[in-house]
Amino acid sequence: MACNCMAATTASTMRWPSQAASAGSRPAISVATIRPMDSAREVVQTRCMARKACCMNEMKRLKTGIRLKTLQTGRTPLRGGHHTTTGSLKNRKLIMKDTYNLQRFVDAQQPLFQQVLTELEAGQKRSHWMWFVFPQIQGLGRSDTARHYAITDLDEARAYLQHPVLGPRLEQCAAIIAPQVERSARQIFSSPDDMKLHSSMTLFSIAAPERPVFQKVLDTFFEGERDAMTVNLLSR
Template sequence: MESDGFDLERFVEAQAPVYSDVLRELRDGRKRTHWMWFIFPQLSGLGHSPMAQYYGIASLDEARAYLAHPLLGPRLTECVEAVLTHPERSANAIFGIPDDAKFRSCLTLFLAAGAAEHPFGAALPHFYGSPDPRTLSLLGAER
């Protein structure tokens, strides 16, 4: 099923068997399994692995469609909120390398797409201080 011309169903299908585990890991404050690409997607062009390419968000319009999706938007918000329950930990301590950078890219993308200031606008300055410059650069080229 496509939403506004985007194959967002790829995210729904990938999340279905693991979403409860993802939330548990985030609430525990430590990512232990492999799901970053389809839980916290980033802009296409940042990652080069097949998974990063498949789950990359191609444009601000696709990011807006993701946020507006009745399942994906609320799940993304819920996951960011779960990360924010660990203000004493760094993104690196929660996600490890390189997933801490992917989280920053994801927050930057969805804020640019119009995501709610909370929790996205709270998480970005708390964990990183500033948006991801590579994401902003690619978005600038899109405009």
């Protein structure tokens, strides 16, 4: 009896409003009648999921395009059409693996590099910086300082030249003294730093013959001749 009452109640509550006046004229809505509504809801959900997947694929495509553009140009697109250069000093420091601890030269030069330039332009070295401004090959200097700033081999010399700070600085210093033909290396650097200059310019002229400024220094002060001891150490 209770089951009949519940069935009657369910049937009465599931009729359309227009059926209220004539309950007996139309049948009650069955479960089969409701199913199309559920299917429509599923269709909407499926479309939403498809749109979301499409958006995610589009984002991946854009990110891939940005990476490819960065690899091709070395520049990372930013908002507003601006770019940042991956070769900038800040980025290079982040990505460069300092295998040879070249930072030791940067740290030593930083407080007095302007003074170095002033002395070179005046044609007279007055303070102590030769070891880390014009470094030479390992095996020549015997002091702790000389050993600390010695270049181990040609690979380190090339890494030094490719460094975004050290390479340009060395070329700048060499370019300042190369035209000073009226003075000797000993007059500018005193002894034994004139020999250190000879060794340093020999090392870097061999490491990077495509950079002519180092050979120009050898031509100006040493009749174009390379330092024999440096050449001998590099040949081992």
